[in-house]
Amino acid sequence: MRLIICVVYLAVFGPAQCGNILVWPTRGSHWINLKIILETVIDKGHNVTVLVPNPSPFMDTKESDRFSYQYFSVSMTTQDMQDFLNELVHFSVYETDQLNLLQIQIKFYELASKHQDMALSYCDGILQSPELMDKLRDGKYDVVLSDPHFPCSDIVAEELSVPLVYMFQFSIAHVLERMCGQIPSPPSFVPAGMIKLTDKMSFTERIINMLFYLSQDAFAILVWKRMDSYYTEYFGRPTSYCEMMGKADIWLIRNYWDFEFPRPFLSNFKYVGGLHCTPAKPLPKDMEEFVQSSGDDGIVVFTLGSMIDKMPKETSNMIASALAQIPQKVLWRYGGEKPDTLGENTKTYKWIPQNDLLGHPKTRAFVTHGGINGIHEAIYHGVPMVGIPLFGDQTDNLAHMKAKGAAVVMDNIKTTQPQDLVDGLNAVINNPSYKENAMRLSRIHHDRPVKPLDEAVFWIEFVMRNKGAKHLRVEAHNLTWYQYHCLDVFAFLITILTVVLYVFFKMCKFFIIRCCFRSKRKSKKE
Amino acid sequence: MRLIICVVYLAVFGPAQCGNILVWPTRGSHWINLKIILETVIDKGHNVTVLVPNPSPFMDTKESDRFSYQYFSVSMTTQDMQDFLNELVHFSVYETDQLNLLQIQIKFYELASKHQDMALSYCDGILQSPELMDKLRDGKYDVVLSDPHFPCSDIVAEELSVPLVYMFQFSIAHVLERMCGQIPSPPSFVPAGMIKLTDKMSFTERIINMLFYLSQDAFAILVWKRMDSYYTEYFGRPTSYCEMMGKADIWLIRNYWDFEFPRPFLSNFKYVGGLHCTPAKPLPKDMEEFVQSSGDDGIVVFTLGSMIDKMPKETSNMIASALAQIPQKVLWRYGGEKPDTLGENTKTYKWIPQNDLLGHPKTRAFVTHGGINGIHEAIYHGVPMVGIPLFGDQTDNLAHMKAKGAAVVMDNIKTTQPQDLVDGLNAVINNPSYKENAMRLSRIHHDRPVKPLDEAVFWIEFVMRNKGAKHLRVEAHNLTWYQYHCLDVFAFLITILTVVLYVFFKMCKFFIIRCCFRSKRKSKKE
Incomplete structure (x- = not known):
């Protein structure tokens, strides 16, 4: 073929x-x-x-x-x-x-x-x-x-x-x-x-x-x-x-x-x-059923990426207890042991079709570690974000989204309290400015010549x-670095200027002295 | 509609x-x-x-x-x-x-x-x-x-x-x-x-x-x-x-x-x-006949733009006498009086379909004043140029084409001699590098995503x-100009550095003096 x-x-x-x-x-x-x-x-x-x-x-x-x-x-x-x-x-x-x-x-x-x-x-x-x-x-x-x-x-x-x-x-x-x-x-x-x-x-x-x-x-x-x-x-x-x-x-x-x-x-x-962003494909049947069961409240997609599949029990419990407090259904990509505080609204998955979930009409928010691929997918589908940065470029990626008004960002996973996460989710879901900004970024993403x-x-x-x-x-x-910044040109021009000024002042001095000397001689003669 | x-x-x-x-x-x-x-x-x-x-x-x-x-x-x-x-x-x-x-x-x-x-x-x-x-x-x-x-x-x-x-x-x-x-x-x-x-x-x-x-x-x-x-x-x-x-x-x-x-x-x-560049359209019948009459030698398209329709007689005679010496047929956009030295191979026109002529397969060279639109058309069709700059941006436009190997450029119309023009035309027509470079630029023009x-x-x-x-x-x-160039940041950092160095040296001096003073006192006591 x-x-x-x-x-x-x-x-x-x-x-x-x-x-x-x-x-x-x-x-x-x-x-x-x-x-x-x-x-x-x-x-x-x-x-x-x-x-x-x-x-x-x-x-x-x-x-x-x-x-x-x-x-x-x-x-x-x-x-x-x-x-x-x-x-x-x-x-x-x-x-x-x-x-x-x-x-x-x-x-x-x-x-x-x-x-x-x-x-x-x-x-x-x-x-x-x-x-x-x-x-x-x-x-x-x-x-x-x-x-x-x-x-x-x-x-x-x-x-x-x-x-x-x-x-x-x-x-x-x-x-x-x-x-x-x-x-x-x-x-x-x-x-x-x-x-x-x-x-x-x-x-x-x-x-x-x-x-x-x-x-x-x-x-x-x-x-x-x-x-x-x-x-x-x-x-x-x-x-x-x-x-x-x-x-x-x-x-x-x-x-x-x-x-x-x-x-x-x-x-x-x-x-x-x-x-890498593409329109959402249909979800697996059981996942679609879970998503549809969220009603008007919609769903939250939660993933901290493939590199943090397991986390300390207190962290997973913190997250689970926060998620249990929101009215949305949550799909959480998490490969670790089931947290004790997991609410009925939350399901953990070893793997989720992230792009398809972000493109689902019921998705209200995306909780992300700030990996660049996930952020681009959220922008593509116009989904506001809650960021929990882990390492590398993630803190910075999320700072971009925060500056553009499309995300609430936690400091890091260790200091995040359940209430911070709940507040963050409520903000991006209920304050329309986050959704509007996410949609504005989505329009910028889609509206380009190629x-x-x-x-x-x-x-x-x-x-x-x-x-x-x-x-x-x-x-x-x-060019060398000094050529690039024109430092050689500046050095040359400053040298020329200095020489010209030096000669000019020397000549002025010479003429002034000569002039004064003459007038003194003249007055002496007189 | x-x-x-x-x-x-x-x-x-x-x-x-x-x-x-x-x-x-x-x-x-x-x-x-x-x-x-x-x-x-x-x-x-x-x-x-x-x-x-x-x-x-x-x-x-x-x-x-x-x-x-x-x-x-x-x-x-x-x-x-x-x-x-x-x-x-x-x-x-x-x-x-x-x-x-x-x-x-x-x-x-x-x-x-x-x-x-x-x-x-x-x-x-x-x-x-x-x-x-x-x-x-x-x-x-x-x-x-x-x-x-x-x-x-x-x-x-x-x-x-x-x-x-x-x-x-x-x-x-x-x-x-x-x-x-x-x-x-x-x-x-x-x-x-x-x-x-x-x-x-x-x-x-x-x-x-x-x-x-x-x-x-x-x-x-x-x-x-x-x-x-x-x-x-x-x-x-x-x-x-x-x-x-x-x-x-x-x-x-x-x-x-x-x-x-x-x-x-x-x-x-x-x-x-x-x-503004488009593929060439067919020429008017009489023009096409004249172009076809050029045989394998092909044609040269000559125009100095719409703003120099008339020129001193010696200039038009210089140009005409040069054009009479080349084997190509020449189509010259010129609204002035017929020059005395006009050769049989040259026809003057009050107006020419420039783009259609440049896109004609018989076109071998374009003599131009260096107007940006004409140059873009010549690039579009891959035609090498001979430049006679008149004013404004034309000298500079032609310098670009010369640097990219697609043009021979005269200094200006007043100092150009017939032989310079003949040599320029012969070079761009017979030295294949000019055509190759013009074609390379043409490929760059056409080969873009939008x-x-x-x-x-x-x-x-x-x-x-x-x-x-x-x-x-x-x-x-x-930003202000000094903010843009970080001059305020540099000024601040240099001040801090100066203060730190000043304090450091003062402290060094203090300790050295104290140390020497002590050792002197000690030796005196001894």
Whole structure:
């Protein structure tokens, strides 16, 4: 079938339409979005090969037989990787409030180094395998698709002489986008992310934002030293990690102006947030019956994501007792032991069809940990939110929704009291402004010239058709930091101005002295 | 018929789809692009009212009966306006090389003041007429569409409480976009326009670019003082011209990455360059016969635009003698007396179907003055160019095409020798790189997710449907210049740092002195 589609495409559009796409390993929510794009490009007749680490705790190669999988060996075990993720989650959710800022930064540096170990073991697994590299060279790929948080895809794109397309949401303090992608981010109105700031900042907030930018820049420079050495060693010439990343043709950003604050960007940055959202499909029969039993009160959809399936008993009891107090029926994705305080209005499920539930006409609110995919789905369907952030970008994601008036947000899961949750739910359900704002964001999401999935696929196919998109890449990539900020020009102009002023004053002094001297001589003679 | 379309739209999309659009007066090539958008929105069922000055030398109200025209009186006569334009053209084409930089700047200031007189007479004609303003208020408009070079549309949009959409190409040194629209333009890689620079600048060029930015900023601040007073007087409260302009919802830029160098921009800036381009229609019979008679050599299309219909005899003879030397047939748009040196291969026409000729398979080259509309048509059809810039943005437009390898450009019409023109034509016709580059730009033009006309219409309808697009407007509009550049934050941080260092050194000094003093006392005692 794929061959037939391919032949039809070849006949209609010529050879560039039916290409080979190489996908760099990724995981979690990053993979969810990527997979949808890959399914679509396969529908259009392209071939997709996904690089999969072996052992792999995050990529289930059985989930689709439509992709080709290319395995590579990694030195880390599945357990190492799982341990790292558990440590990251545990630290973020349960430890950060017991540490001071310096301790947090040190721990983050430690975790970043561990992540780097993992990432470099992936790089080694691919780049240090001559057989695999030969196989990739023979694969006649037209593009490499990757998440810039997972390095070395730029090396492979360079080795195969094919364009590189990145896709991700954002990096902390936009270090990757700013320092490597050259996107301008004035700290006066572009919040650095992760610190719950919006585009409207007070003087103090602008100071915090600026300090966060500066500290993250320093942090990145420190952490990237090892990457620079790796890249330099690989190429045998001084090569920086950031410079290689800057060669990407297109940056697909999993974001849009329904969620993001308006900001400057570049011609090769494409905002395709919410591309995974689809209209709701019918619910399973028993679930639909439960939903319908809610009557006019409607339902609340509750999930804290796939990474927190179990939680301490007191937390689950706190949540259950809060949910028991609202008139709505609640569908709670929760894989742990049944809480003692679970009300009759609440049902727990090991898995829920989240998007279908959010798109159900009876849905009144969404309780979420603030994962970006869930938030985009809630925006798509215009559902107001109650946020309980756990870790990572979630606090910041929810800060966006709060600023846009579509969510009430708890500080964190540990300090949340049942009454806070009840108040939050009552607010977003009964105060019409939350629903109105959620619907406004939904209109912004839907009312755009091209659907996000179509736009993402368009630009991937564009670079395949045109062997890149260098006409969209700013010249800033070829400037040093002082050239970019015109510091050399300012230094030159200030020097010239100083010299001119110096000569001018010297001449004035000379003429004044001469003038006075003459007049004195004249008066003496007289 | 329009009523039927409107009713169908109302039935399908609801009331917001069938709206009323108010168009601010404009002229020349600005009007050509706008008219195409207006024709399209009328096809979609909207009503268009165009404000027309009376007397009007630039807008022929008989050219389309599809628009409603709303006249307003201006104090200037048609002759005054024509005289101004003649003066501008004559100065730009024939005087600039006889003056030094200061004289040019003074003359430009004089011309800018005259343009302001004209623009303000338009403002007065509309704003100072209570009957007209009442009529506009009763018109139930959904959007005001305007070129920001013609002021006061922002006042009317504010008075009518409707969104404002701007459309234009660019302003000198991007002063309007930068200072009023808040678009970032780093002088290190964004050329200021009008000075023939590209995004790849040497150190000297970056100095020139920076000085041009600075001088134009100072010039703008000077010229806008009068506008600020006008706006302040109208509203009866301190109001700046720039601040009002910054309230625009969408800026449609008549530009795209086939022509423009990649640069940073904002979420409410939409690049819709080339929206007027269409596939070629068949030529008139006699013209087609002449074109076909060219055989394999093909034809050259020659036009210096509508504003230079007549030229000095020696210039027309120079051009004709050059054209007589090439093997191609030439179609020359020229309204003046037949030159003595006109070759048999050249035919002059008072008017030519430029787009249809550029899209003809026999067309080998386009000789152009560098008007933006003609350049976009040449890009659309992939035709290499020979440029003879006359005035205004033309030198700069052609510098873009030269940098992208699709044109050979003469310095100006006065210094061009017949052999230069022959060499230029031979180069773009016989050196395949020019055609290849023109075709590459053509592919970039055509290969985009939405056609430019559709995108322009989409965003106009978007603001009509959604009563604006404030979610795309950056918070930078609400910051002062020193806040935007974080100068207050830097000042604060430097002060804190200085105080900390001062206290630290004082304490060090104190302890060192104390320590030495003690040890001295100790040794004395000993």
